[in-house]
Each structure stands twice: as structure tokens, then as C-alpha cells.
Amino acid sequence: MVGLSVGEKHFIQGGIAQDLRSDGRKRLTYRPIYVETGVIPQANGSARVRMGATDVIASVKAELGKPIPLQPDKGKVAIYVDCSPTAAPMFEGRGGEELSTELSNALQRCLLGGKSGAGAGIDLSSLVVIEGKICWDLYIDGLVVSSDGNLLDALGAAIKAALSNTGIPKVHVAVGASGSEQPEVDVSDEEFLQFDTSGVPVIVTLTKVGRHYIVDATSEEESQMSSAVSVSVNRQGRICGLTKRGGAGLDPSIILDMISVAKHVSEQLINKLDSEIAAAEACEDES
Amino acid sequence: MRGIQLSLNQTQKLRLQRALEQLESLSSKANSNASVTIADTIPVNYEDGVLKGHGTSELDGEVVATMCGVVERVNKLVYVRALRARYKPEIGDIIVGRVIEVAPKRWRLEINFSQDAVLMLSSMNLPDGIQRRRTAVDELNMRSIFEENDVICAEVRGFQHDGSLHLQARSQKYGKLERGQLLTVPPYLVKRRKQHFHNLEQYGIDLILGCNGFIWVGEHIEAKDPMVEDQVNKSEQQNTKSSKNFTRLEEQEQTYTPPETRQNICRTANAVRVLSTLGFNITVEVITETVELSSSLNLDIHEMLGSEFCVLVAEREAERRRLLTKKKG
Numbered sequence: 174m175v176g177l178s179v180g181e182k183h184f185i186q187g188g189i190a191q192d193l194r195s196d197g198r199k200r201l202t203y204r205p206i207y208v209e210t211g212v213i214p215q216a217n218g219s220a221r222v223r224m225g226a227t228d229v230i231a232s233v234k235a236e237l238g239k240p241i242p243l244q245p246d247k248g249k250v251a252i253y254v255d256c257s258p259t260a261a262p263m264f265e266g267r268g269g270e271e272l273s274t275e276l277s278n279a280l281q282r283c284l285l286g287g288k289s290g291a292g293a294g295i296d297l298s299s300l301v302v303i304e305g306k307i308c309w310d311l312y313i314d315g316l317v318v319s320s321d322g323n324l325l326d327a328l329g330a331a332i333k334a335a336l337s338n339t340g341i342p343k344v345h346v347a348v349g350a351s352g353s354e355q356p357e358v359d360v361s362d363e364e365f366l367q368f369d370t371s372g373v374p375v376i377v378t379l380t381k382v383g384r385h386y387i388v389d390a391t392s393e394e395e396s397q398m399s400s401a402v403s404v405s406v407n408r409q410g411r412i413c414g415l416t417k418r419g420g421a422g423l424d425p426s427i428i429l430d431m432i433s434v435a436k437h438v439s440e441q442l443i444n445k446l447d448s449e450i451a452a453a454e455a456c457e458d459e460s
Numbered sequence: 461m462r463g464i465q466l467s468l469n470q471t472q473k474l475r476l477q478r479a480l481e482q483l484e485s486l487s488s489k490a491n492s493n494a495s496v497t498i499a500d501t502i503p504v505n506y507e508d509g510v511l512k513g514h515g516t517s518e519l520d521g522e523v524v525a526t527m528c529g530v531v532e533r534v535n536k537l538v539y540v541r542a543l544r545a546r547y548k549p550e551i552g553d554i555i556v557g558r559v560i561e562v563a564p565k566r567w568r569l570e571i572n573f574s575q576d577a578v579l580m581l582s583s584m585n586l587p588d589g590i591q592r593r594r595t596a597v598d599e600l601n602m603r604s605i606f607e608e609n610d611v612i613c614a615e616v617r618g619f620q621h622d623g624s625l626h627l628q629a630r631s632q633k634y635g636k637l638e639r640g641q642l643l644t645v646p647p648y649l650v651k652r653r654k655q656h657f658h659n660l661e662q663y664g665i666d667l668i669l670g671c672n673g674f675i676w677v678g679e680h681i682e683a684k685d686p687m688v689e690d691q692v693n694k695s696e697q698q699n700t701k702s703s704k705n706f707t708r709l710e711e712q713e714q715t716y717t718p719p720e721t722r723q724n725i726c727r728t729a730n731a732v733r734v735l736s737t738l739g740f741n742i743t744v745e746v747i748t749e750t751v752e753l754s755s756s757l758n759l760d761i762h763e764m765l766g767s768e769f770c771v772l773v774a775e776r777e778a779e780r781r782r783l784l785t786k787k788k789g
Contacts, residue, residue: 175558175570176609180638184678187716188726195641196733197726197761205766207467 177393185397189382194394201438203389206330208449210338211457218339218368220453222331224389226321231313231331233339237358238310240301248300248308252280254315254328261320269317272324275418276315279325283376283405283414284332294374294405294413295336302344307358309341322392325403325416329376334450336373338457340365374407374414375442377435381423386431388438402428404435408443412436468767479774486781494532496525496540504538513539547573547647547672549625553616554656556642556670557627559606565599567606569614572647572672575624579606579614583628585635611637611676613668633657639717640666640678641729645736647673651743658744663724663751669742677729679717723761727751730764734773749776 177185188194198204204225213219216232240247254276256269263269284294300309313335315328343366345359380390380401387394395401400419407413412432417423423431468476496502502523504510512518515527516538525531529542549555557569557577567579581594581602606612613634614627629635650669658667659680668676717725731750735742750773754764763769 178558178610178636178638179607180636181611181641183715184639184641184717188722190716191719191722193719193722193726193761195726195729196765197723197730197763199762202762205467 177396181393182397185394186383189385189387189394192385194387195391198389200385200387201434203442203445206445206449208330208334208446208453209456210334210450210453217341218335218337220331220334220338220450222327222334224323224327224330225391226319227323227327228317228319229324229327229331230316230318231328231335232316233332233335234312234314235339235341236310236312237302237307237344237360240305240308244297245305246301247297248310250285250295250297250300250311250313252284252313252315252332253277254280254317256317256320259319260317264317264320276317276324276328279403279416280315280328280332280376282416283329283374283403286413294372294407296369296372299369300341302358303346307344311339320392322390322395323378326376326378326389329374329405330446333370333373333375333446334453336368337370337450338454339368341368342366372407374405375439375446376403376405376414377439377442378403379431379435381419381421381427381431386434402431402435404432404439406436406439406443410436410440468771472767472771476771476774479771479778482778483774483781486778486785494530495528496531497528498525500525502531502538502540508536511537513537515540515542544646544648547571549573549616549619549672550652551616551618553652553671554613554668555616555627555672556611556613556637556668556674556676557672558642558674559608559610559612562602562606562608565594565602567602567612569612569627571625571670572644572674573625575622577614577616577625577627578620579612579627579629583617583626583630585630585632606636611642613637613670613676637668637676637678639681640676640725643675643677643729643732643736645673645675645732645742646739647671649673649736649739649742650675651741653743655744660724660728660744660748663728664721665724665728667728667744667747669744675732675742677725677732679721679725724751726761727754727764730754730761734764734770738770738774738777740773740777746777749780 185195189200192199207223209221211219212221212230213232217235219230219232221230238249241249254273256264256273258265300311302308313332315331317324343361345361377388378401379386379388380395380398382394382397382399390398398419399421400417400423403416404412405414502516502525504523510523512523515525515529516523517526523538525540527540527542529540532539532541555571557571559567560570560576561568565581569577569579571577581599584605586598587605612629614629615634617626617628620626650671650673652671656669660667664680666678666680728747728751731747732742734750735746740746753772753776754769759769
């Protein structure tokens with residue numbers, strides 16, 4: 174990212190304080206979001222989300238596997254993000270690794286909850302085929318193609334869109350399998366079950382610049398931030414995960430205020446995202 | 461048109477296509493003979509000796525184009541000029557650049573060119589305005605004039621032996637740019653004109669169209685007399701130093717750009733962004749027309765970046781060109 178002069182930084186901070194950012198948005202306005210689904214035909218589900226100049230792709234692949242012995246009635250989900258060197262020069266070679274791990278961890282926390290599976294935004298028990306023996310493993314991969322700030326929100330939206338585009342093949346279990354043997358399963362190529370995404374949360378990142386918070390920061394605005402709080406909220410208005418970034422400390426009352434602002438913003442975002450996903454799927458069906 | 465990164469619904473796509481087709485039909489009448497693609501033969505009169513310039517080559521006794529573009533002829537020289545070329549500097553160009561390095565007796569600037577440009581300390585006015593030989597103390601205080609990441613407006617003075625540019629910023633209108641935003645557009649959209657500095661008085665903003673594709677939109681700042689500036693600067697510095705410990709945030713707030721000016725700056729910046737997305741030439745007239753169009757429609761500033769306004773701007777431009785050709789013909 175190119176540096177900014179003192180005058181430009183002053184201008185950006187002034188804009189945020191006066192509720193008129195560099196591209197004319199208010200503090201709590203998102204950039205236009207464009208969603209395309211089915212961009213990767215070999216994957217079970219995929220989506221591409223563009224927010225301004227930020228461009229991310231998410232894909233979901235489902236494979237059969239064995240559930241963890243401690244949680245025999247739950248499937249497994251792994252989320253991994255890769256920052257492509259085309260996004261920014263600093264991502265070349267191993268430069269993007271730190272950001273990738275940070276984003277992967279934040280997404281895991283926001284969408285999957287804790288290690289025990291409690292508080293997950295994605296319902297893992299719907300992924301089980303035979304309890305204790307066979308379950309679906311979902312591998313969710315995110316790729317950052319172009320970075321202009323607010324990567325976490327874009328990745329969250331892309332994963333939500335990819336999951337709604339995901340078709341899990343129907344599995345026929347051979348009848349008569351005894352207790353200890355591996356049962357035979359027949360994975361259907363024709364029939365698919367749509368994944369239920371009504372419970373999948375969206376992620377809203379609030380970036381604090383000066384005394385105010387903004388939503389959907391560009392990379393110039395992010396360079397001015399003192400701290401950022403990412404909240405994942407689901408359709409019912411419940412919070413599924415919380416991540417704080419940035420070196421500055423925050424007063425607890427500010428965090429509570431940011432959570433309520435994020436909840437308020439998430440309602441519009443969920444509606445907008447759902448309509449965009451529906452439009453994208455309709456487009457895909459036509460073509 | 462290639463690569464418009466907007467999601468348009470069906471009607472918008474049709475309207476945009478129609479507007480762009482209209483523009484194409486209006487412009488192609490003039491130059492249809494002159495545009496060539498790779499391996500096209502260039503019609504040349506062989507009796508006068510012909511000089512083969514850039515983008516041409518000799519093949520089987522014929523002059524053939526080696527790149528896509530428009531054929532230009534200057535006396536005996538024949539060359540092909542590409543339409544979407546990299547920025548090609550000429551002496552006297554006004555450019556906007558960003559300082560990336562403070563080196564001994566010079567600043568190095570990034571100007572969207574294959575090499576960095578150099579601004580010598582001797583090509584820059586000193587803060588006190590006196591014309592004198594630069595001393596070692598001046599060299600040590602270079603950072604007080606321009607620091608890293610500062611945005612500067614300057615003029616191309618000449619070329620160095622290795623092809624990089626020499627700049628000069630000796631006039632009052634050149635120098636550091638503050639209180640605004642810098643936009644980047646493809647360089648071929650900014651054509652060379654008589655005036656690159658525009659003061660849009662009705663909006664109270666300064667618009668600088670750098671030939672290298674960097675466009676500065678900012679608050680209007682009067683070019684100050686350097687002698688008076690000395691005293692004003694000193695008193696300002698004293699004020700800021702004393703109150704720095706206490707009310708830094710409030711004081712910063714007082715020096716923010718006023719909201720009306722900021723709205724105009726954002727509108728103009730968005731107009732430039734829309735024109736750059738559509739690939740139209742960026743001139744002051746087109747920018748002011750786009751801004752007036754958006755205010756007449758009472759659009760929210762951030763809606764100017766949406767698909768509807770983009771299509772409207774394309775249609776408006778097609779209309780304008782059609783009226784222009786009607787007047788001529």
C-alpha cells in the first residue's frame with residue numbers, strides 16, 4: 174500500500190469526523206456489494222464477492238471422513254484463507270502468511286465458535302452421515318484476489334454465499350452393516366441437498382478512527398485506524414463471534430457501543446446480502 | 461467495452477451498450493484509415509524516402525505495423541502511436557507525484573512512469589523565498605520542505621541521461637498539496653491542454669489534472685507570498701507546539717475542511733472515478749458537467765459510483781458528442 178501524506182491523512186480523518194468519507198459514503202454505509210455464485214464448477218459450492226476494489230473468492234469442497242471421537246455426532250469444517258500476491262505487492266512470497274493466518278483464525282472464531290463446537294454459526298450436526306463413523310468434512314477456502322480494505326467482511330459474505338451455493342451429495346448407506354465394520358456408502362452424483370444457510374452469520378467490522386467508528390473501511394482508512402472490532406451477527410440478531418484488532422486499547426463501554434452499532438448495521442447487510450445471493454443464483458440458473 | 465466492473469441489470473446493460481455504440485460510430489468516421497493493427501500494411505509513398513519510426517518495421521519491402529494504434533506522419537517520419545500507452549513525458553508537462561525518498565540534494569518522486577522522477581533542491585523555492593546558493597544547512601533541512609509520502613505538483617524540466625525525469629517547482633503554483641485527495645486514472649485519459657490547474661470557484665476547490673494520470677482534488681488554497689508566509693508560519697508553529705499536549709484532537713477538528721467544500725471535493729472526486737471507469741477523456745468541462753448532472757438529480761454522493769449514474773453519464777456523453785458533430789457538420 175502506498176503511504177499517505179500528512180495532508181491526506183488529515184483529510185481522511187476530517188471526513189470521518191464530519192460523516193462524509195472520501196468517496197461520499199456516510200460512516201455506516203457499505204460500498205456496493207456484487208455477488209457471483211458458481212464461479213468454480215469443480216467445487217461443491219463457490220462464490221465471488223466484490224466490495225469496491227476488494228475482490229475475494231470462496232469455495233467449499235465436501236469429502237467424506239471420520240468424525241472426531243469426542244464429538245461423534247458432528248461433522249468437521251476447516252476454514253483457510255490465502256492472500257494471493259496479485260492482491261498487493263507485500264503479499265509476494267511469504268509476505269501474506271501472517272495476514273492469512275489472522276483472517277483464517279478470525280473466520281473460524283466467527284463462524285465455528287469454540288473448539289468444542291459450541292456457539293457455531295454453521296450447524297455441524299447436519300453434516301453427519303452415520304454417527305461415530307462417517308461424516309462430511311467441509312473444506313472452505315478463501316482467496317483474496319484484490320485487497321482494498323475490509324477483507325474480513327468480504328470473506329464472511331463470500332463464505333455465506335458459497336455455502337448457500339453448496340450442494341452436498343446424497344449418501345445411500347448400505348443396509349445391514351454390523352457395528353465395527355466400515356459401512357458401505359454410495360455417494361450419489363445426481364441428487365444434492367442444499368446446505369441450510371439461514372443460521373450462517375455475517376461479519377461486520379467496525380474500524381475506529383479518532384472518536385468515530387466506520388463500517389467497510391478502504392485500505393487508506395484502515396491505515397488510520399487505532400483499533401477495529403469485528404462482530405459476527407446472525408439473522409436473529411445473536412452474536413456468534415467477536416474479534417478485536419489493533420494496538421490501541423478500548424474502554425469496555427466503547428466495545429458495548431460498537432457491538433450494538435454492529436448489530437444495527439448487520440440487519441441491513443444481511444438483507445442486502447440475501448437479495449444479492451438470490452439474484453446471483455438466479456443469474457447462474459439462467460446461464 | 462472491456463472490463464467495466466459494475467453489476468448492471470438487463471436494461472442498464474442495453475442502455476450502456478447503445479450509448480457506447482453511438483460514441484463509437486461518431487468517432488470512427490474521422491480516423492478509420494489511420495488505425496492499424498499488428499501486421500497491417502501502412503500506406504506509404506515510396507518515392508519520397510520514408511523514415512520508419514516506432515511501431516513499424518520493414519517486411520518484404522513494405523512498411524508494416526508492429527503494434528495496434530493510430531498512424532502518425534510528420535514530414536517523412538511514419539510511426540504508430542498506441543492508444544492506451546504508458547505515460548510518455550514531455551518537457552513542460554505538469555505532473556503530480558509522491559515523494560518516496562529524500563536523497564542528498566534531491567527528492568525522488570513516484571509519478572506512474574517506468575522510472576522515478578528527480579526534483580533537485582536547486583529547482584525548488586526555499587521557504588524564505590530568497591534566491592541564493594543552497595548551503596549544507598539547506599540540505600539538512602530538506603525534510604522541513606518535503607517529507608516522504610508528500611504529494612507534490614511540479615513541471616517536467618528535462619530528461620536525465622538514463623531516461624528518468626528532472627522536475628522543477630519554482631513557481632508559486634507548484635509545491636506541496638494538502639487538504640484534499642489524490643486519484644489515479646489511466647494516463648492516456650488526460651490529454652495535454654493549455655491549462656492543467658483549475659480553480660473551480662463555484663465549488664471552492666482546486667483541481668489539478670496531472671499528465672501522468674494523478675489527479676488532485678482539494679480545497680482551494682491561495683498561493684501565498686513567501687515573505688508574508690514566514691511570519692504566519694512562525695506564529696502557527698508556536699500555537700501548535702504549546703497546545704499539542706492538551707487539545708490536539710479539538711484543534712485538529714478546528715482545522716478540518718468545512719463540510720460544504722468537502723462535499724464538493726467528494727462529488728468531483730467521484731465524477732473523476734466514474735469517467736475513469738467508463739474510459740472517457742478527463743477534462744474540466746466534462747468533470748463539471750458530471751458534477752452538475754449529479755447535483756441536478758439530487759443523487760447522494762456515494763450513489764455516483766453506482767451503476768445507474770454510470771449509465772447516465774455514458775448517455776449524456778453520447779448526447780453531447782452528437783450535438784457537437786451536428787454543430788460542426
